[in-house]
Structure formats: structure tokens, C-alpha cells
Amino acid sequence: MLDVPVWKRVLVTGLCVAGLLFAAPNLFYSRVESHNDALQAVERTGTTTPELQAAADGWPSFLPSGLVNLGLDLRGGAHLLAEVHTQDVYADRMDNLWPEIRDALRAERGTIGTIRRQDSAPDELRIRVGNPDNIQAAVRAVADLSSPIVSLTGVGARDFEASAEGAEVVVRLSEAERAATDDRTMRQSLEIIRRRVDEAGTREPTIQRQGEDRILIQVPGIGSAQELKNLIGTTARLTFNEVAGRTASENQPVDPGQELVPAMNEPGTFYAIETTAVVSGEDLTDAQPSFDQNGRPAVSFRFNPGGARRFGDFTAGHIGEPFAIVLDGEVVSAPVIQSHIAGGSGIITGNFDVEESTQLAVLLRAGALPAEMTFLEERTIGPELGADSIRAGALACAVAFVAVLIFMFAAYGLFGLFANIALIINIGLIFGALSLIGATLTLPGIAGIVLTIGMAVDANVLIFERIKEELKTARGPARAIELGYEKAFSAIADANITTLITAGILYFMGSGPVKGFAITLGIGIITSVFAAIYVTRLIVVAWFSRARPKTLEV
Template identity: 70%
Template sequence: MLQIESWKRVLIWATVALGLLLAMPNAFYSRVETHNDAVKAIDLGADTTENRDAASTWPGFLPSGLVNLGLDLRGGAHLLAEVQVQDVYAARIDALWPDVRDVLRDARAEVGTIRLQPSAPGELRVRISEPEGMDRALELVRGLARPVVSLTGAGATDLAVSGEEDEVVVTLSEAEKTATDERTIQQSLEIIRRRIDEVGTREPTIQRQGFDRILIQVPGIGSAQELKDIIGTTAQLTFQPVVGRSTDPGTSPGVGNELLPSLDEEGVFYTLEQAPVVTGEELVDAQPAFDQNGQPAVNFRFNPAGARKFGDYTAENIGSPFAIVLDDEVISAPVIQSHIPGGSGIITGNFTIEESTNLAILLRAGALPAELEFLEERTIGPELGQDSIDAGKIATIVAFVAVLVFMGLSYGLFGLFANIALILNIALIFGLLSLIGATLTLPGIAGIVLTVGMAVDANVLVFERIREELRTARGPARAIELGYEKALSAIVDANITTFITAVILYLMGSGPVRGFAVTLGFGILTSVFTAIFVTRLLIVMWFERRRPKTLEV
């Protein structure tokens, strides 16, 4: 008997109503996409993809999620950056000098006096005055080596230590360089993502390309320069001992030291020990604040390891200046007045409120482990994106109308039911996209257009089976029932194979390919639902009301 239980009918219509409710905000809101708004959103930390004006009285208590527009539809910035992984080698080796100095100093009776020598980047050279103690020196320095943290470097150590006459030479081992390269790229990816997220930009594309390159695409950014301003600042924060202070930029800092300019005091240069006591990598929090004079500043807090080192140094060096260095500039060099336990402090300087806020954001997001060299930068204007949207709309409308006309001419009243289901199908797709906050790209629009063409396949299979059953002199009710029963397996098999393809595209692909896979996958789910349940319910409701003696499909 051709019938559908009441609870199933309620569930079907409830699902359709929920999908329409989720999709409707896309028609009731308009996006503000001007250059100035994008700048304002970046400055204030607002969500650029949520930068909307209510275009109508859409109730606030109802779902208001929108489908985000991708870079090719909305405009934005595109960057291709190369990570300078070699920078990390030099930083690692420079930071090793205090440990080497301390371990050799304890064996001074055997190795004699020790002195740091001028070294190439990524290399540490230490001269000992007693060459006959070289074996002992090498043994002690090799004791500083640690196992390489890498699957491919199992059993290897991170340092390569050798002796040349009266000099101990320390470099990173090849296994450690390989592991460091991988960690540097992954850390750069994560920090770039966190920096972009900190300023409220949603749905960016941030992915690795090749060995040492990173692709960054952010919709809604006014220009590539704005994006570079967000991620290009390294925000390398260090706390370094002060050796001296001068006004001569030509002052020789000496081996193991460096000469850096003061940010606040024009013409003043500080000679600092090159090896920092604590680095920004050990920060766990940074927040904009005000100092005791009411001037903008930044509060910071270290992790336990950083807090211990910071506390120990301040306890042992009361009365000595201590430089706070940001990106090779001395922000301030206060004198340590007392022991500072707990690992908390404040960074003061001639900051504006905006500068202190941005500095806190950069410090919270973490320091880039290496410099980025931008190989390619491109700004996609919103006008080009609007042209893509208009072209996509035309393609969708043409496909939609062509399918509606074909179904109406081919199957009459049943074709009309299929057309109603097709309209609901498109709405359900947008409802699902809005629910997960998906990003719609031009390939995504192609997936929707393809869905429009594929959506009626299931209905065509059903209707053709109904025609075959009518030719065997079945009654209308029995023909409809058997048509759905016998077509069900073919519908499921055909759509499962296509859905598997969409899943593989999503898992293996990236960027535009994923956008196409998402809309295609959702389209398959909604097409099967509307064909098997919605169209059938419409036919059953019509049949119950009319009770036709004959049936034309």
C-alpha cells in the first residue's frame, strides 16, 4: 500500500524546514567588502568574514551563519613565502656558547683558558690554551649533545664536534639539520596561522608547498601589503645582558657580542651578549596594559623553564642593566633592582595603545623561527571576485532552468514534483554550508552546478521504473511503490561511488579541489534525500488527495 507513516512525514518536513532556516540568512544579510573596512577589521581584531550589515529585520535568535566567500569570489591577498631555514642553524649554535663556556671552564686545569673565536654562521669555534687537553675538551662538549628528535634521525645526536689544532669546532649534525628544517617549516605554518587568527580573519588558506615554501591566501584583506604587515613581522623577543652603551655606531662589540640600536633613545647603541638569557619562545602570555605612569605597555609571563632562568639571572645580577630586545632593537634596558620571581614582567617604551596591542598579539602568537622571503604577492580585487560570482550565478541559473524545463516536458506533473525537490535541494546545500561555516570558491560553484545536473538522476530512475510497472498493467499505487523499491538500490550504488570520489578529493586535494569536493559531497547527500524522501512524499500527498484511476508519467 502506498503510504508514509505520520512520524516520517513530520521528520522529512522538519529536516527541510531546518535546512531552509540555516540557508535563509545568506539572502537576508549583505557583506561589507570595502578596502577601508578590511583595514579597520585588521586594526581592531574584528572578523572580516563576519563584517556584515543587516539588510532586513532578520531575528537575532535564529541561526545567522553565512557561507564564507573564498579568495577568488571575495577578493583578498595571496602570498608565497620562502622560509630561510638556514637562519635557525646560526641561532641554535649562537645560543650554545654559554653551555660550552661553562662546561670547559670547569675543566680549566686540563684545557687551559678558553676564548671564543670569530666563526662562520652556523659554526662555533672555541680556542683552548692547552692543545694537549683537546681530547678532554671534545669529550666534554660532546656531552652536551642530545638525541635528534626525528623519526629519520633515530640514534643520531644533534651536534657535530671536531678539533682543529687548538680549536674546538661545533656545528649541527646533518640529522639535526634535517629535523630542524622540518620543525621550522611546521612552526612557521602554525605561527602564521595563529597570527592571522589573532586578528580575526577566518577561512584563510595556509599550506606548505614544496620543501621550504608556504602559500598564504586570505579573503577580505585589502592588499598583499596588509597581509605582509600581519605575518611579516618576526617579533623576535629576547632578554640579553648589557655589556656597554655608546653613541658610536662603529663601536666594535667584540667576539660573542652584538651592537644594537636603542628604540627609544636616538643615536644610542647597546653592546649586548649575543646569547640571550630568555627568549620569546618561552613566553606563554602577553597582554596590552599600562605602566605605573599610565603609558601603554605590555605585560608578559614566561613558562616554568623561562621563569626559572629569568628569576635566577635577576637574583644573581642585581644592579646590572638587562636589555629587552625586539627584532634587533633595544626596547629598554632597565637596571635590575631586585630578584624577579614568578616569571612575570612588563615591557615599557614609547608605545601608542595600538602599538602595544599589536605587539601583544605578535608575542602571543609566537616568534617566527626564521625570516620569510616573499617570492610572490598578489592582490585580488573584489571587482574580479564579483565578476566570478556573476558568472557563477549565470551558469547556475542556466543549468537550473534547463533542468526544470526538461523534467517538466519529460515527466509532466511528476517532473514538477522533481523540480520542487530540486529547488529544496539547492537550499539544503546552502544550509549545510552555512552550518559548518564553509568557504565557497569558484570550483565550489562548479560543484553546485554539477549537483543541479545530477540531482534529478535519482528521480529519472524512479520515474522510468514507474513507467515500466505501469506497462505491466499494475495499478497506479502499486506502480509508484514498486518504482521506488526497485530503483532504490541503483540510486544508492550510483551515489555512493560518487560520494567516495568526493571524499577522496577532499582528503587528497587542497584549496580549490577541496571546495569542489565539499559542495559535490553535500550535493550528493541532499540529492539522495530529496529524491527518495521529499519527492516521494509530495507524490504520496498528491495521490492521497486525488486518488487517480490512471497515471501518466
């Protein structure tokens, strides 16, 4: 009557063993972490060293190596809150529109006369026409270039609007396009920051959007907030521009469509360059630290097919002329084009050391931030504070764990001991699941584990009390145990499903620490129900089959 099928015994035992096996690496945290970091470093660089090999050999490769990642509040690290200047993108958009608008207006030159771009606000484009009487023809020619916006909120709207003001055609982005541009800028900034942080090999960063124009960045294990700012705080905007002239005065006037840019390694030298770039960093497919022909650190790069074609066409048509390599508003170098450069590859030289060239290559590979960022909040959490948090969390877990063990044994005797064994297995299953999915443990996550420890015995209490009730009917110990598990199941399911729904809502609606709490709570609910219903039953059946007691003391 009281029996568990063999397949179910094998399945429950296998799940318990697998869970404890996945949890085991956390008992050797430093060794396994060094092993994982060494393997990632070898994979990232393609080379190995004796130190990396020794670290990789510190943990057997046939054993699981997944760890519960420690969050910022447990491990220490850097916290930044950045504001993205989404308006900066409008000026770039206007510059990109100008060549197409210029060509369209040149086709109407017989009607509108000469055209000339005027100085204007960053978010608009002004073109003066030679024949103001026919300015509406110019407006129509420009308006015909606008495109529908691909956006759920901007259905039916165009990306820009053209109007006439005196003798000038004024081009402005539409409100719908501004909103869509802001959203694209934020999404692109999030992705590029994530790629830059991942390139640096950091572990489990938190990078998420807050509000309309802010980004929260938390990176555990990094030395300081300044180190994180150095990694992500620069736009790393690389462009290749035509050089119109060179001067020693920063007040030298330039023609419309040009700008004066300082030289990075030549103080007091300025270059007049065309604002419309020949190619930009967006056309890069790869950038790697290297050395030039003189053995000095440099960065080699390669363009995609479109960028390679434009770069090759430009160099073929401007042999003997200089062109500027501009990085973040400074001319890194302005070499003279000696010949047609085909293939779309080249090298950036400058006054770099090895570390600077490596960091520049990382930034260029990750891509350029589309807009400047201002850091509104920065905070460095030291490893000592993280260690204190771990000790406090471990103490809380230990006190809760011991208190529950003592209570269960005092209240239910031998059956309480069975529940305690299941509780120990339950804790192992929680850490095994967290390690398997690569979850990040934070202080709220520890709170979720502590809460789970208290809740884990609820199901056992319901089962044991139900067994006591069934014993009063004198149906025998075996039947009482069987009915106790069967009749307590509905109450256990109801109580835990409602809590699991709450954990799901916290996860999907919350962010950051709230998600960490929801994850550990949700996993804890599932493992505690499994341990109470299946693990304790397997233990009780195994004991009952051996002892064959005539009466039960629950």
C-alpha cells in the first residue's frame, strides 16, 4: 500500500544528486572562479600563459563549474547613473541629410538658382536659395525626400518637415521622428555600453534603462567608478574626414560645412575639416591593438564592404592630399594619401602606449556611443563592505536554518528529522538552480533564501498534522501516511501557487534588487514543494519499509 515506484525513486534521487552537484562549486568559490576566468581569458585572447593554465587546471573540467554570481552589494564594484544627451543625435542626422538634400536642390538649380548651406541650430538645416520667388519649388523638392516613420507611435508621420522662411528652406525633424530617434539612441547606448563592459571581461553587470534618458550601470568586481567611467564614458567616435586646411589659430574662420578641430598630438595645431565624414566608426567591422612599422603601439582596423568601397573611392580621387582621422573631436593623425587604398583596412598611429591602444581597440570594436553622457551619480562599493554583507547574510541564513531545524525536531521527533534532511537538500537545490541559470545573488536575494527557509517546512507541517489526524481513525500507520500526503497536497499547492504568482509579478514588474528577491523566492518555492512532497515521502517510505512500526509518534 505505502510504496513509491522504482522510476519515481530514481527520478527524485537523480534530481537531488544533480542539484547538489551543481551547487558544489560554490563551496570552492575562489578556485572555480579563477578556473572560469582563465578559460574566458584564453578564449578571448586566443593565447595561454603558465599562470592561466595553472588557474584553468585548478578545477576538474569534468565537474560543473557554474557559480552563483555575487551582486554589487556582495562583491563590491562600481555604480553609475548616466544621462544620455539624446539631442546630440539631431545634429548628426541633419549632417547626414545634407548630401541628399543638396543633390536634390542642384537638380532644381534652373528654377531656384544657387544654393548655400547656412549656419543654423544643431537640430535644423537651413539652405539659402538664389531665387526666393521660386522657393516653394525647393521646399517641394526637399519634402519629397522625407520617408514614413517605422514606429507604432508615429504611424502616418514623416521623418522630417521642410518649410520656407524668407529666402531660406528650413528642414526640421518631425516630433514623431524625434521621439523615435530618442528611443533608438537609448537602445543603441544600452547595447554599446553592454558590449564595452562585456569586452572588458566583467562578470554579470546590471545595465538597464531608467526613465526617458537615463541608464543605470552596476558592474561587480571592478576597481572603482572612475575605472568604469574610463571604459564607457567616452563616445569613441571615429571618423575619416577630408582636410580643407591647417592653421595655428583656433579662431580661424572656416566655410559653412566645415569645422576646426584640434590635433591630438600637436598642441597649437588645428585642422579645418569637412563635417560630413567619408566613413565613420559605424563602418568598422574589427579593430585590434597592433604595432606600426617602427614598433610603436597602434590600432589596426577593417571596414565593412560599404565602408571599404567609400574609403577606396575617396583615396583614389584624392592622392597627394591629406585626410584626417578624427577621434572624439581631435585629429589623431592627418596622413597624406600616397596611393589608392583598396581592401578597406588600415592602421591608426598616435602617441599611444600598449594599454591605451588596447583600450581604444575595445572601444572601437564595441562601437561609438551615439550621444554624449553625463554621469549624475557615481558610487564605488569596496570589497570589504561586500564581505561584511556576505557575513551578515550568511549569519542570517544560519540562524534561520538552525532555528527551523531545532523547532521541527522538537515538534515532530523522527519525522521532524526527516523534514530537516529534506530542508538541507532543499538549500542545496536552490543554490544548484541558481548556479545552473547563472543568477546573480544580492542582499535581497539572500532575504528571499531566508524567507524560503522559513516557508520550506510549511508543507511538512501540513503533511505531518494531516498524518496525525488520520492516525485517529485507526486505519494503520501505512494508510495514515499515504492519506496524509494525498489530502495535504491541495492545501500545499494553493498556498505555494499564490506565492509563486506574487514572485512572478515582482520579477516582471520590478527591477534590480526586486528581481533578485523574486528569483530566489520563486526558485525556493519550487524546490521546497519538491523536497516536502517527494523527498520527505521517499525518506519516510524507505524508513517505514525497514522499521515496519506498529504505531507512529508524529
